[in-house]
Amino acid sequence: MTQKKRVLVIGLDCATPKTLFEDFIEHCPNIRNLMDNGVYGKLRSSDPPITVPAWMIMSTGRNAGELGLYGFRHRKGNSYSDFWVANSQSVKELKIWDIIAKKGLKSIIVGVPPTFPAQPINGNLITGFITPDTLSQFTFPPELKEEILHVVKDYEFDVKFRTDNKEQLLIDLYKLTRKHFEVVKYLIMNKEWDYCQFVIIGLDRFHHAFWKYYDKSHHKYEPGNIFESAMKKFYNFLDNQIGDLLKLLNKNDVVIIASDHGAKAMKGCLCVNMALEQLGLLKFKEKPTAKTRLEDAEIDWKNTYAWGWGGYYARVFLNVKGRESTGIIEPEEYEKWREKLIALLKQITDDKGEPMDTKIYKPEDLYQIVRGDAPDLMVYFDDLNWRSAGTVGYESMYLDENDTGPDDAVHDYYGIFVISSLNRKIGKDLEVKSILDITPTILNILGIEIPEDLKGTIIEF
Secondary structure (H helix, E strand, O other): OOOOOHHHEEEEOOOOOOHHHHHHHHHHHHHHHHHHHHEEEEEOOOOOOOOHHHHHHHHHHOOHHHHHHOOOEEOOOOOOOOOOEEOOHHHHOOOOOHHHHOOOEEEEOOOOOOOOOOOOOEEEEOOOOOOOOOOOOOOOOOOOOHHHHHHHHHHHOOOOOOOOOHHHHHEEEEEHHHHHHHHHHHHHHOOOEEEEEEOOOOOHHHHHHHHHHHOOOEEEOOOOOOOOHHHHHHHHHHHHHHHHHHOOOOOOOOOEEEEEOOEEEEOOOEHHHHHHOOOOOOOEEOOOOOOOOOOOOOOHHOOOOOOEEEEEEEEEEOOOEEEEEEEOOOOOHHHHHHHHHHHHHHOOOOOOOOEOEEEEEEEEHHHOOOHHHHHHHHEEHHOOOOEEEOOOOOOOOOEEOOOOOOOOOEOOEEEEEEEEEOOOOOOEEEOEEEEHHHHHHHHOOOOOOOOOOOOOOOOOO
């Protein structure tokens, strides 16, 4: 009897074309073999290219505007300080595992953000890195929790990666990642499934913590540093884990490796609110101390036109009369103010006075549908090379370090994909594909009808 075709999606959070396809591929023979047996290339991430919403965009075939997810947290009800954090209940669109469940197909989902709190699926689910701890209900079905804690007694969801104790972080990252692979292997061997998707968040944490030790173009790189080969060893470790996983598959199974976004060296941190203060658009009642959160600062809202949030991109909000509680911009002046702000922010230079290639978008320019609590402007400082800091109280708008702890890397637009059939050789490097292409490609492999309103296209292999 012919074995049915199953799909395994290995999510390597933050994997980049340069690290995987160029620098470390000779240390990743199992991934190299998948490339030789399939198709591969760059995967254009979402806008914004960050973990939340990117994994849900990949898993639904819907962009951030349709999902109403623009990052990890979102402003609540046009408030100056209240916000809500994205979780599984924030995602209203059908995910791959929801669509295939209607045809009776079963899934295994592990660590895909944001799947906490655990929602019912036709199969087995373990939530991802936003899960607070193992005391919470992190599995579906609920009884899977005890089963998992028997397999891995001290199961973890994430590590504290913004730390100067790199030696301990290395230990923690290997432990975390080994546990995640162990659980995936257990589920693959012991549960019925047609579709399995899991995300290794450890690679993202590794990149952010160790990028300057590996990347010779990083302005903080030191030749011969003790962690120079750490990333190469971690990629080799990941490849070995993937190799063990592949041994558990059938010859008709299709394997997809994908990343949600890429990474590159962080040139610096730009304090968006200090920049807005220097532009005369944000006023403080009294000067805050350094690293003060914006919501803890005494802001003179009656004389403030705009403020922003930090992250790998900046979200900027206008203070509009009738929308914000102390708004001062007349609604009919809203577009004029957005255009003015775009012009002013694009004129900001780097700390050496050199021009920045800053990209600024209105949400409606990126998305046909804009749901949820979108910012007024989305700002990619120097085309994402500079991180945005949201805290205030600094003398300068420029920071040499990230304001929330050590971080060497920023996000890049291009992640990776590999699609491999274990029973034939292809070995083809394709042109850039979109993160939106993954959902229709998986549905097509599984023989499921693709919803007409999905924007992605099938990746042929």
